[in-house]
Amino acid sequence: xxxxxxxxxxxxxxxxxxxxxxxxxxxxxxxxxxxxxxxxxxxxxxxxxxxxxxxxxxxxxxxxxxxxxxxxxxxxxxxxxxxxxxxxxxxxxxxxxxxxxxxxxxxxxxxxxxxxxxxxxxxxxxxxxxxxxxxxxxxxxxxxxxxxxxxxxxxxxxxxxxxxxxxxxxxxxxxxxxxxxxxxxxxxxxxxxxxxxxxxxxxxxxxxxxxxxxxxxxxxxxxxxxxxxxxxxxxxxxxxxxxxxxxxxxxxxxxxxxxxxxxxxxxxxxxxxxxxxxxxxxxxxxxxxxxxxxxxxxxxxxxxxxxxxxxxxxx
Numbered sequence: 001x002x003x004x005x006x007x008x009x010x011x012x013x014x015x016x017x018x019x020x021x022x023x024x025x026x027x028x029x030x031x032x033x034x035x036x037x038x039x040x041x042x043x044x045x046x047x048x049x050x051x052x053x054x055x056x057x058x059x060x061x062x063x064x065x066x067x068x069x070x071x072x073x074x075x076x077x078x079x080x081x082x083x084x085x086x087x088x089x090x091x092x093x094x095x096x097x098x099x100x101x102x103x104x105x106x107x108x109x110x111x112x113x114x115x116x117x118x119x120x121x122x123x124x125x126x127x128x129x130x131x132x133x134x135x136x137x138x139x140x141x142x143x144x145x146x147x148x149x150x151x152x153x154x155x156x157x158x159x160x161x162x163x164x165x166x167x168x169x170x171x172x173x174x175x176x177x178x179x180x181x182x183x184x185x186x187x188x189x190x191x192x193x194x195x196x197x198x199x200x201x202x203x204x205x206x207x208x209x210x211x212x213x214x215x216x217x218x219x220x221x222x223x224x225x226x227x228x229x230x231x232x233x234x235x236x237x238x239x240x241x242x243x244x245x246x247x248x249x250x251x252x253x254x255x256x257x258x259x260x261x262x263x264x265x266x267x268x269x270x271x272x273x274x275x276x277x278x279x280x281x282x283x284x285x286x287x288x289x290x291x292x293x294x295x296x297x298x299x300x301x302x303x304x305x306x307x308x309x310x311x312x313x314x315x
Contacts, residue, residue: 022215049177051203056181099152
């Protein structure tokens, strides 16, 4: 139990500290609102697509595909998304909070925290199936995020046609990067090492820049009054991962497959949700707060979940 707590802390505490630095840097004037906006745009359009592309190019999509795990995860995520959409429509009065709530409740930081959890739990042999899971679910996450943020825009157009949603998905830099990465991986087309090195440089700046900009957007005085924040945190850290893991147990997932499913779904809200929210006109202050609180809360919730699964002999 202690080792699991130390491991979870080594992953989540540094990220939360960077968020805290973003808060402090804004207070002393080192980061301005303009910097946060430009930095978020850079993450969304350049560095995060580079990160996804480089990772997917190196993955093997032709062998040992975890079909049961990935198909179930896709269906469970869609079901969770629909339930969260219904809840947001009924329980959240502010239009600009709804899409941010839904995204914050289902979208996990799989590429950084989730993958690190999996490697620590099962070793390097889990990288291939976890990367395939990451590729498929990241694509789905981004599609669903664009849908919910576009539908609930608070700019006078409260609803969007499906044509506009589809166009936004096709223009999304993350979707483009994922599609190109999968195509290159499947074709085994040799890319110049220089290109991968350059992409790697941009990829390495993704998390710190995204977290600093998210931290700079946090308004601590708003947290105590943000009902949507606490509802999103409860769903993200407790309800969604537990329900998804329970369904995985019911269909026969065990061991590494169940571990990947739980660890990926229990990771805190993705840092990428902040720049996407800002780019699509959502309540980015709420998005930043969800990232901060779920990152801190996952220190306890993920450790508890792993402990219970191990005690039950399921992983």
